[in-house]
Amino acid sequence: MKRRLIAIAADGALILYFVFALFPVAWMIILSLKPANELFSTYFSFAPTLDSYRTVLGAGHDEGVPFLRFFVNSLVVSLGAVGLSLAIGLPAAYAAARWRFRGSENLMFTLLSFRFAPELTVIIPLFVLYQKLGLFDTYVGMIWVLQLVTLPLIVWIMRSYFSDLSPEVEQAALLDGYTRKQAFFKVALPLVRPGIAAVSLLAFIFAWNNFVFPLILTSSEAQTVTVGALSFLGGDRPKYNLTAAAALVSVVPPLLLALTIQRYLVRGLSFGAVKS
Template identity: 50%
Template sequence: MYALFALFPLFWMLLISFKHDREMFNTIFVFHPTLENYRVLFSTGEYIGYFMNNVFVSVGAVLLSLVVGVPAAYALARFDFKGKEDLAFTFLSFRFAPEMLVILPLFLIYQRIGLYDTAFGLIWVFQLISLPFIIWILRGYFEDISPEIEHAARVDGYSWWRVFLKINMPLIKPGMVAAALLSFIFVWNNFTFALLLAGQDVVTTTVASLKYISSDTVHYGQMAAAVTISALPEVILALLIQKHLVRGLSMGAVKG
């Protein structure tokens, strides 16, 4: 029952994507299916560009967060230093701070330093979304790994980097997959940063959906088709790594 409740919005969106605009409010389940909305969507090639922009900035943001967040999570889990918990909470506060609270100063800073309407600018600002997830989820994983395992490997002659790469990284793989997927979903679906910190050169699929709203009407079918295509990467990724995702979310991955 819960699965039907959760999947119904996706089914409804898919249904609308096959409707003519003239049938949008006249019928519910009985209508004449059409691929016109998808034809219009891909006729100019613009949407493919928006889609690739979203792929580039989302994957780039998650990869950068992993490069920075994995060592940071390890440091917060293993080392004791003054202000450690305050620093960890600061990272977490970035995720829960309202986006509208920081968007104006970020907009002014981005325009001054030349990051406005650039892919790197979006990748950089998306760290506010993805980095806290990765740090806090992986910190719990590192805390679950016994330090004695690392000490034993060091005694056997392993360097710190070999211990980290050969022992710790395989052990946190489920948590890393779960954290990366959650971060990707939140970054992929972000609207505020992509709308206000990008212009015409870097348009993502979330912002591109506004193009189907005109002054006199809303093309619901085209918008539903765009959103359906935009949701495919998240669904496909979740299905491909379902085993790691479930394991990562059920083995203390949200500890901190």
Template identity: 75%
Template structure:
């Protein structure tokens, strides 16, 4: 009996030790992966704080300076010679405009796709989705010919229009699942109370999917903000965005990598601030559409 109890105790202790070792190794592995994933961001921060002489060095001991940020933003006497603030404003205008237009069209379209049945609905939805996943070069060539002829080249209107290929399919397809998760009895009850279909949609259904709208708006904004091919081809200066404008610092006779790093970090601020400001809606919205009865 004593030997048996001692053997069981030893096995239990061994099992506990193995589980603890497994948790420690898992934690160490996750921390290593986190550090590996975060290292490019840390390196960009360090690079943005270096001066001209230290930007190509790989050591971490240097005198940090904010001259790169001052030059990129054109503060004081520092000027990088690139209108980065104009590119920043262009990105804000085109990205926000694209999301607003997509919401105006996409929310009713997603509701119709979720609630009504009509011939060719799934084919239409698949065609809309194919615009999102098709290579952007498919439409760049004809648009680069058509845009100058109709006066949309290097304009906010032209960029907002073409970014619908990025934002609209995303909004329609994601919001469709949100509307499908809502019981049709909600609208039926509102219709019995005397509401019209439009009133039932605006007063009963739309408030329930606000978290989903917040989540998909953020995702659409990020995709529009990060788009590179469309502004590279369809703009030159007036409507050029930060994704293309940031490359201006590494052109010419001298590559200013510290300026590029500072510009990239500044460009990352709007999506980050937006995500933090709607965080409670974002978490709820991302989980809402994935729960099925």
């Protein structure tokens, strides 16, 4: 009986925590469905409307905020950053897993430290450089700076996946006449495909959610959804319903990507482990 009461109490606590954790999401949905004239006068009793989503997507009243352009900007810079990071990071991770030398672990730790370093420590020098080089408020500038977010993550995680592969598989390919480059592309990469899917999703989410770099290094042309969603809060009366709708719309791409590669994601997250 005592064990049953403990189990019921544990389940109840878990449910309460689940409700507490999801309440902000539910509140965002409620805000996005509220009419503008009932935004501050009601809590849960109101007539739901999709006007906020129509406005955010450009089909309703013009609020002067080109959110769809910000949405496209986020897709371009996030996909570009992940693609470039994969092109550079996969060979780097493979080399780090297969060839060890004196100081290699220190080099990897230094690379990883770029991911954990506060973005504010480099934002002022980057701002000055971007102004001088003409990269401010450009796609190229945003893709390049997001390498600081995505590349260390890809190299560090994928190194563990390549380390889990038996070198004998590649040695057999070399004996069959493959070059090292062919063994990498035709043998190693297909075997770690689940890991590539998992790390690509993580890198995309980190790039998509980045706020500091777009805030400082863009103004309008390359601005992303993380900064653009806050544009609805300007003016005499903040439009929280539009901000909530914009935030929920911006969740769609990472969610769709996760559902698309779900089969690889489950295998990828359990295939390897980060090694020290």
